[in-house]
Amino acid sequence: MTTITKTPGTTAPSAGRAPEPKRDLKIATGLSHVALVAWALITAGPLLWVLLASFKSNTEIFLGKPFALPNQFSFSTYANAWSDAHIGRYFINSVFVVLISTAGTMLLGAMAAYVLARYKFPGNRAIYYLFVSGLAFPTFMALAPLFYILKGIGLLGSFTGLILVYIAYSLPFTIFFLAAFFKSLPYEIEEAATVDGASHVRKFFQIMMPMARSGLVSITIFNIVGQWNQYLLPVVIMSGPGADQKLLLTQGIAQISVSAGYQAEWSTLFAALVLTILPMIIVYAIFQRQIQAGLTAGAVK
Amino acid sequence: MRHGKYPFIIGFLVVPVALYAVFVVWAYIQAFYLSVYEWSGLGPVENFVGLENFRKMWDDTTFWQSIKHNIFLLVFLPLITVVLALVFAFLLNVGGGHKGGVTRGVWGSKVYRIIFFFPQLLALAIVAVIFGRVFGPDKSGMINGLFPESWSPWLFLADERYAMGCILVVLVWQAVGFYVVLFSAGMGNIPTEVYEAAAIDGASRVTLFFKITIPLLWNTVQVAWVYLGIAAFDAFALVNIMTVDRGGPDGATSVLSLMIYRNAFEFSQAGYASALGVVLFFLTLTFAWVTLSATRRESVEA
Numbered sequence: 001m002t003t004i005t006k007t008p009g010t011t012a013p014s015a016g017r018a019p020e021p022k023r024d025l026k027i028a029t030g031l032s033h034v035a036l037v038a039w040a041l042i043t044a045g046p047l048l049w050v051l052l053a054s055f056k057s058n059t060e061i062f063l064g065k066p067f068a069l070p071n072q073f074s075f076s077t078y079a080n081a082w083s084d085a086h087i088g089r090y091f092i093n094s095v096f097v098v099l100i101s102t103a104g105t106m107l108l109g110a111m112a113a114y115v116l117a118r119y120k121f122p123g124n125r126a127i128y129y130l131f132v133s134g135l136a137f138p139t140f141m142a143l144a145p146l147f148y149i150l151k152g153i154g155l156l157g158s159f160t161g162l163i164l165v166y167i168a169y170s171l172p173f174t175i176f177f178l179a180a181f182f183k184s185l186p187y188e189i190e191e192a193a194t195v196d197g198a199s200h201v202r203k204f205f206q207i208m209m210p211m212a213r214s215g216l217v218s219i220t221i222f223n224i225v226g227q228w229n230q231y232l233l234p235v236v237i238m239s240g241p242g243a244d245q246k247l248l249l250t251q252g253i254a255q256i257s258v259s260a261g262y263q264a265e266w267s268t269l270f271a272a273l274v275l276t277i278l279p280m281i282i283v284y285a286i287f288q289r290q291i292q293a294g295l296t297a298g299a300v301k
Numbered sequence: 302m303r304h305g306k307y308p309f310i311i312g313f314l315v316v317p318v319a320l321y322a323v324f325v326v327w328a329y330i331q332a333f334y335l336s337v338y339e340w341s342g343l344g345p346v347e348n349f350v351g352l353e354n355f356r357k358m359w360d361d362t363t364f365w366q367s368i369k370h371n372i373f374l375l376v377f378l379p380l381i382t383v384v385l386a387l388v389f390a391f392l393l394n395v396g397g398g399h400k401g402g403v404t405r406g407v408w409g410s411k412v413y414r415i416i417f418f419f420p421q422l423l424a425l426a427i428v429a430v431i432f433g434r435v436f437g438p439d440k441s442g443m444i445n446g447l448f449p450e451s452w453s454p455w456l457f458l459a460d461e462r463y464a465m466g467c468i469l470v471v472l473v474w475q476a477v478g479f480y481v482v483l484f485s486a487g488m489g490n491i492p493t494e495v496y497e498a499a500a501i502d503g504a505s506r507v508t509l510f511f512k513i514t515i516p517l518l519w520n521t522v523q524v525a526w527v528y529l530g531i532a533a534f535d536a537f538a539l540v541n542i543m544t545v546d547r548g549g550p551d552g553a554t555s556v557l558s559l560m561i562y563r564n565a566f567e568f569s570q571a572g573y574a575s576a577l578g579v580v581l582f583f584l585t586l587t588f589a590w591v592t593l594s595a596t597r598r599e600s601v602e603a
Contacts, residue, residue: 141578
């Protein structure tokens with residue numbers, strides 16, 4: 001269900017000869033490489049360009065020649081971006097919010113999914129379908145009411161409000177996915193634990209959670225990436241007086257981009273972008289396989 | 302053995318259900334409710350107008366313009382992305398031909414896959430900022446910078462005719478890698494013997510692609526189509542950050558999501574925004590239903 005990064009070609013070779021003539025094969029392989037290299041360049045090009053431009057002066061940027069090396073590697077643009085443009089603060093805000101909200105999503109989502117998947121009680125299906133139906137509704141529909149609900153309980157423009165909303169909107173998918181996962185786990189170990197007198201809570205934390213580890217990892221990655229990349233919810237919720245200290249990274253970058261436009265001062269923006277993208281590249285380089293598996297897990301279902 | 306079962310169940314469910322009820326369920330109920338009121342967002346909700354908001358929509362040129370742009374994305378985003386992703390995934394997994402009787406991908410396919418996938422990790426908001434500059438309308442833009450010195454700069458996003466095309470390009474740029482990985486995973490589950498048997502029968506690579514890969518991947522392609530269609534109804538971050546005058550020039554990139562946001566938070570039209578939200582909901586649902594039923598086929602078991 002979730003193990004998906006299996007490539008062919010590694011399976012045992014079987015007898016059977018390819019009828020394709022060698023020359024045709026070479027041409028086809030060559031064309032394949034041309035297409036693949038072209039797309040790799042299209043993908044990496046803009047990112048590389050951002051990196052180069054982040055070291056350039058404004059004059060150099062307007063010179064054209066986008067992929068020329070900068071005259072000198074000056075890091076002053078980075079210092080500007082980090083402190084004057086507040087990228088540092090936005091970054092810490094984002095990390096803080098995503099850490100707490102993903103942890104909360106996983107804990108609450110796993111608890112609800114477990115109970116809904118493995119306990120029989122009246123109303124079980126009703127609650128399950130209530131959660132899952134959330135997947136069908138576009139978030140845009142709820143924007144205005146959500147704003148006034150938060151305003152009503154005084155959580156507008158607060159991290160608490162944002163975190164609670166992140167958790168609430170991440171629950172449908174988390175529960176949908178984890179409930180299926182908990183259902184697929186064997187019942188024998190749990191029964192043995194019951195015989196030994198383990199409480200329900202203990203069974204959940206000490207037996208089921210460890211058994212569900214692979215599913216939990218996939219969906220944790222899915223939620224981290226999803227919440228880290230949120231733009232719409234922070235724009236709606238982190239508004240009002242005093243909110244400018246609490247912007248998240250996505251919002252912050254968008255704002256810097258607008259002000260950079262007014263002042264035609266692009267190098268700070270490019271440095272800010274690099275500071276945002278670089279950590280993602282590092283994390284991706286380390287956890288590349290898990291991230292691909294986690295993000296595609298949702299669509300494989 | 303059963304002791305404490307109900308306290309346990311309630312204890313585990315109460316917090317998630319409460320959060321979900323307040324912030325999600327209640328918000329959606331309110332959205333339906335507000336759609337038949339005229340409400341600025343301040344003061345009590347009392348001006349019941351029935352279907353007036355929907356009639357207003359019917360006469361709203363921005364609304365039809367936005368729908369047109371959403372449909373443009375809805376048609377081309379899934380089409381282009383799925384075709385590109387299928388071709389790349391096929392090249393990566395099967396394109397290397399057969400050596401020693403084994404069907405394989407081209408050399409370096411792992412590296413390609415890693416590079417292709419990366420944009421998926423970037424927030425659409427960040428991508429929007431990057432491409433706002435890539436499409437810069439003077440020499441400081443990446444594409445204009447690459448053009449020969451003698452060319453006068455292209456306007457891209459500032460040109461009504463091409464602005465929507467630019468949005469589409471960016472969405473495709475970000476999405477392709479994800480679907481390459483998704484389709485690759487699906488192709489990995491197709492037994493190599495199937496390809497080999499076909500190859501022995503003299504099937505060319507093109508035949509393999511259309512007669513084996515596509516039919517066996519059909520379910521995944523369907524899912525991809527629905528996902529991309531739903532993404533086509535969003536595009537908010539791109540339009541809000543990247544375009545001229547947010548949705549411009551002259552409404553040339555306005556989409557439903559942006560309309561909802563602006564009516565709710567900038568034009569003090571919370572009721573109208575909710576009505577637009579209801580329309581968006583039914584459009585999304587219709588799209589998913591039409592896609593799934595129109596593309597239903599006898600699924601082929603590998």
